[in-house]
Amino acid sequence: MYRYILPYKWIFLFSVCLQHDSYEPMFQHLYCLYLKGLITMLPDKDGPSGGGPCSTQGSSGEDPSVSLFREYLRLKTVHPEPDYDAALRFLDRIAEELDLPMKKIELFPRRVLSIMTWEGTNPALKSILLNSHTDVVPVYQEHWKYDAFTAVKDAEGNIYGRGAQDMKSVTIQYIQAIRRLKAEGSQPVRTVHLMFVPDEEVGGHKGMETFVTHPEFQKLNIGFALDEGLASPGEAFTVFYGERNPWWITIHCPGNPGHGSRFVENTAAEKLRSIINSFMDFRETEKQRLNMSQCFTLGDVTTVNMTMVQGGVAYNVIPAEMEVSFDLRIPPTVNLQGFEKQIKLWCKEAGEGITYEFAQKHMNQNVTSTEESDPWWNAFSTTCKAMNMVLEKEIFPAATDSRFIRAVGIPAVGFSPMNRTPILLHDHNEFLNEQVFLSGIDVYQRLILALSSVPAFPDETNPFL
Numbered sequence: 001m002y003r004y005i006l007p008y009k010w011i012f013l014f015s016v017c018l019q020h021d022s023y024e025p026m027f028q029h030l031y032c033l034y035l036k037g038l039i040t041m042l043p044d045k046d047g048p049s050g051g052g053p054c055s056t057q058g059s060s061g062e063d064p065s066v067s068l069f070r071e072y073l074r075l076k077t078v079h080p081e082p083d084y085d086a087a088l089r090f091l092d093r094i095a096e097e098l099d100l101p102m103k104k105i106e107l108f109p110r111r112v113l114s115i116m117t118w119e120g121t122n123p124a125l126k127s128i129l130l131n132s133h134t135d136v137v138p139v140y141q142e143h144w145k146y147d148a149f150t151a152v153k154d155a156e157g158n159i160y161g162r163g164a165q166d167m168k169s170v171t172i173q174y175i176q177a178i179r180r181l182k183a184e185g186s187q188p189v190r191t192v193h194l195m196f197v198p199d200e201e202v203g204g205h206k207g208m209e210t211f212v213t214h215p216e217f218q219k220l221n222i223g224f225a226l227d228e229g230l231a232s233p234g235e236a237f238t239v240f241y242g243e244r245n246p247w248w249i250t251i252h253c254p255g256n257p258g259h260g261s262r263f264v265e266n267t268a269a270e271k272l273r274s275i276i277n278s279f280m281d282f283r284e285t286e287k288q289r290l291n292m293s294q295c296f297t298l299g300d301v302t303t304v305n306m307t308m309v310q311g312g313v314a315y316n317v318i319p320a321e322m323e324v325s326f327d328l329r330i331p332p333t334v335n336l337q338g339f340e341k342q343i344k345l346w347c348k349e350a351g352e353g354i355t356y357e358f359a360q361k362h363m364n365q366n367v368t369s370t371e372e373s374d375p376w377w378n379a380f381s382t383t384c385k386a387m388n389m390v391l392e393k394e395i396f397p398a399a400t401d402s403r404f405i406r407a408v409g410i411p412a413v414g415f416s417p418m419n420r421t422p423i424l425l426h427d428h429n430e431f432l433n434e435q436v437f438l439s440g441i442d443v444y445q446r447l448i449l450a451l452s453s454v455p456a457f458p459d460e461t462n463p464f465l
Ligand SMILES: CSCC[C@H](NC(C)=O)C(=O)O
Pocket: 200, 201, 202, 203, 204, 246, 360, 398, 399, 400
């Protein structure tokens, strides 16, 4: 099939047309071809896609870092069938531009994790990991203002696309920060690894969960990791030093079957009702606890949500089994053994023969130190302070790949530099403003230098060198 090849500035023209609803027939036609993948965009002749060190403006008037971010947003790494090959090609190109080696590890068929490495002047020291996932969650396109994979920028500079916050922005910010540092002639003392991980959005089993047990992971000799956080609507930036443990549980309630016209004893539905009441009553107390305390955030309480119910075959047949599933998120301060005992008690109280099983049951409760005496946290927080950034420390309410990193004993901070931004991860019309995005590159530039310059600890060596 014939593909047209057009320069980048055409994307700009398309987006202008979209913003102003001026569907000129010619543009409309070209835009349709672009959406169908029949037009390929070529870099403008003013340089590589990522642009130079100083964020010079491309011929479209757009900062090249923004253009690169928008290009990455257009790759359809969306579940259930993410185009990971497109992401790998894109990242290979970046590695070439940055002149950094890239290692690829196929964890499972079609699940490749890649690592770009900027070697430090003292590679014997523990390294810094800049982690990001390449996949994104699906969209309900009918609820979006624009196509979720065209990266439209509106008149206010808001860039719309699935992954704009979670977390393609952060990937490009890491990359552009390193591009600038290299162009300035900086060199890190500690080695810096950029890791691009598949399948975070579907639980991380074919991604980070497996990779932390891989010999190649050990070889990286990681001392400290940065990974995704959340946007924050106010002036302050949120940083996450731990996560709640996800427990996904299904409870099976067996019972006596019979005719729907009778009072059958000991039915599955009666047991199901008792189970639902126990979980939902607990939900209410935790909700009250959150609402009553000024100093609690969502990460400090247990959330309970009934997410699935199954059972029954016909209106007039009392079912022999019914089941209910809950999504529980448990803060690191909760005694997990005690909590499971409570679940067992609720099951016993509900009646005979009730069993349960877990689809997710994370037990590790490691948190990362935020003591000023901790050298990693100290480097992170003093750098932010020097940029007049206010940090709010929290427990991440959901689950990210950081949980696997912390579980193997490596400190990790969840941080996405997106203040003055509504939290829109996994939501319709996910966007990030280009100015907020660009400020984040400055933030990482300083953070990468500071973290990679944390002085050597006593006896710190890399056993793999
Ligand atoms: C437990 S695996 C699923 C991971 C997913 N992460 C996010 C950030 O949405 C979640 O918390 O549901």
